Amino acid sequence: MFLIFLRHSYAQNEQKVQSSKTVVIEQISPGAYTTFKVSNNVTIYKVGFQNQFKMNVAGHLFIPKSLDTNSKHAAIIVGHPMGAVKEQSADVYASNMADRGFITLAIDLSYWGESGGESRNAVAPEMYAEDFSAAVDFLGTRSFVDRSRIGVLGVCGSGSFVISAAKIDPRMKAIATVSMYDMGSASRNALNHSQTLEQRKKIQAEAAEQRYVEFKGGETKYTGGTVHQLDQNTHPIQREFYEFYRTPRGEYTPKG
Numbered sequence: 001m002f003l004i005f006l007r008h009s010y011a012q013n014e015q016k017v018q019s020s021k022t023v024v025i026e027q028i029s030p031g032a033y034t035t036f037k038v039s040n041n042v043t044i045y046k047v048g049f050q051n052q053f054k055m056n057v058a059g060h061l062f063i064p065k066s067l068d069t070n071s072k073h074a075a076i077i078v079g080h081p082m083g084a085v086k087e088q089s090a091d092v093y094a095s096n097m098a099d100r101g102f103i104t105l106a107i108d109l110s111y112w113g114e115s116g117g118e119s120r121n122a123v124a125p126e127m128y129a130e131d132f133s134a135a136v137d138f139l140g141t142r143s144f145v146d147r148s149r150i151g152v153l154g155v156c157g158s159g160s161f162v163i164s165a166a167k168i169d170p171r172m173k174a175i176a177t178v179s180m181y182d183m184g185s186a187s188r189n190a191l192n193h194s195q196t197l198e199q200r201k202k203i204q205a206e207a208a209e210q211r212y213v214e215f216k217g218g219e220t221k222y223t224g225g226t227v228h229q230l231d232q233n234t235h236p237i238q239r240e241f242y243e244f245y246r247t248p249r250g251e252y253t254p255k256g
Contacts, residue, residue, distance in 0.1 A: 062098035082157025
């Protein structure tokens with residue numbers, strides 16, 4: 001049976017749904033979880049469900065207050081940029097589309113944010129694809145969602161991840177991307193193909209040696225992300241990232 005915390009009338013109908021997976025739905029206050037202003041026309045729910053690997057996927061479900069829950073409606077899943085969490089740009093797009101009448105679900109990909117998975121911040125595109133399919137599972141079992149009208153929006157790195165997901169999951173009927181980034185190419189070649197083959201091989205060799213360190217209990221070594229400080233030599237792309245991820249405009253660190 002679903003484990004459901006009810007805070008809204010639509011959830012009454014969801015009690016009738018049977019599943020071997022646990023689903024959590026809880027209404028939340030926007031101010032505690034968002035970095036932006038949420039329309040008064042939208043209600044937000046904190047949700048959790050499992051993917052096929054029994055890992056918890058955390059999400060924010062946005063529902064228009066005017067929605068007729070006795071009818072079936074289109075729904076959109078939103079994926080966050082690589083290295084981000086749902087409370088940032090994914091929630092922004094989900095909130096705005098809900099304000100326009102769509103049911104939307106912004107998720108944390110596995111190993112990130114409030115979703116499950118160890119080691120934290122792992123890069124696993126195949127698992128990300130599964131998370132999007134699990135989000136379809138969740139939405140498609142809501143009584144007010146039209147299974148034939150579920151789409152996915154990928155922001156930045158998620159743009160390429162949702163395309164991978166859609167290639168193997170025909171239930172995703174529409175795909176859109178925002179500033180899509182090919183993370184595979186970026187990892188291999190760096191920005192504007194500035195990384196040489198020799199540099200890439202050096203990184204691979206260092207990563208291989210680091211496995212011995214971590215296997216013996218040594219400290220986990222993480223790759224770099226957005227810089228914490230700006231100086232005169234900071235790359236323009238890093239400045240752009242900093243202005244969002246390191247300022248009140250978009251900074252958000254989930255618990256854990």
